[in-house]
Amino acid sequence: MDAELLDTGCLSLLKKAGSVVVGLSGGRDSVALLHLLHGAGLQVVVCHVHHGIRGADADADAAFCRMMADALGVDFVEKRVDVPRYAGGRGLSLETAAREARYEVFRECTAACGTPYVALGHHRQDQAETVLFRLCRGSGGHLGMKPIACREDGLVLVRPLLDIPREQLTAYLEGKGIPWREDASNGEADVVRNRLRLQVLPLLEDIMGRDVVPVINRSARIAEEASAALAAAVAALEVEDPQGRLYLPKVAAYPVELQKVIVHRYLKRQGVRNVSEEVVLAVVSIIRPGSPARLSLPGGRVARRREKRLFLE
Known part of the structure; x- marks a missing residue:
């Protein structure tokens, strides 16, 4: 069953909540998430953030997301943000500014919809990238993303696909004949996270002779469990x-x-x-x-x- 792709804890929480805002970029992961949540009978509101960076491609992404929401018969919210200006005014990188701007939009959207829940399409490989990124940056605390994370601003981020490999999401969409958009910038090795995905993870797999993603994620989970036990103590x-x-x-x-x-x-x-x-x-x-x-x-x-x-x- 398709619902088996969704984390049971996340799905149970969202069913009790009744409604959820789905962050939809138009890419494979968020498209799969939207269809899985909609297919599970949840009331979803699609939220798309136009970052004002990629010109005609970004316009096409927005149009695609609106078309998909219309096809499913769900509410659609689009917010345009001038991320380069946002970044310049705050001294941030484009990547960081885009992330902060998205969360601002999510706060507005959840407040209007009367729910604190935002569903995001992060999957198993995204988790490994995050762990490596935070480890190399010297971050303390949580190395990985949580399936359910409560932010200080009141948002509750829900990641039902966090333990699902990207390839399984691709197979799901292709099997259903569901289209998605490809972001060409994801293939550019000039962003830290892209380089981790395109260069570092493949190199580690070549060196170790195995798929290192499950190993990295398992190590992060064990560290998280130890951290939670220590916090309780x-x-x-x-x-x-x-x-x-x-x-x-x-x-x-x-x-x-x-x-x-x-x-x-x-x-x-x-x-x-x-x-x-x-x-x-x-x-x-x-x-x-x-x-x-x-x-x-x-x-x-x-x-x-x-x-x-x-x-x-």
Whole structure:
């Protein structure tokens, strides 16, 4: 059955929700996702973001997405964003600006539709690319994407195809005679993620003599499970006072490695963004008596030590 391609947890969540916004680019993955969700009986709203980058090709993508939504009889929302201007005004790369602009559009679309859920077509190979990208960038925390991810802005990203290989999605669409659009820029080796997909992953497979994608994803899943277990253990330590401040004598009683986890979790829960290892180590350092009692944090926040407590302003 086609529904077997969809993650059962994601499908169950969306069926309970009743409706979902589907991010549709016109490419193979999102087209497959749209048809699978629609075929599962879900109420879907198609959201297409025109990035203002690829000229006539982008116009054709938008027209294709509208035609597909009309053919399925579902609502269609198109939003045009001048991504080059968006990127220039914020000092971002085009890739990062396009991603941020999409999430802004998704927030608008979900608010109008009365649902926080956005379904995205990321699949098994996308997961491996993400793990390699974050690993090489030195990112902490989650290396892979989650099937269900709650963002701080209220969006809930749902990825029902995260464990499905690209080839299986291709076979599904070809078997149904469903067309999709090819984005020529995906074949250009001048974007980091494209190079990981086109050059790095094939090279790793050649070196190892096997398909490395499942191995990479399994390693990320194991690391995620260990991280979740550690987070649950830290939450049970009761290192905060009733006012939500860290009680430093309790924190200082643990090894530095655990202090870092405690501080990282505390900063994230307090809404501090861009919590790097450097920031965590700086906050850990002010736990010790005799060290500076004040520390500036990203986003204009300030960490203070007072009366054996650590709190943020």
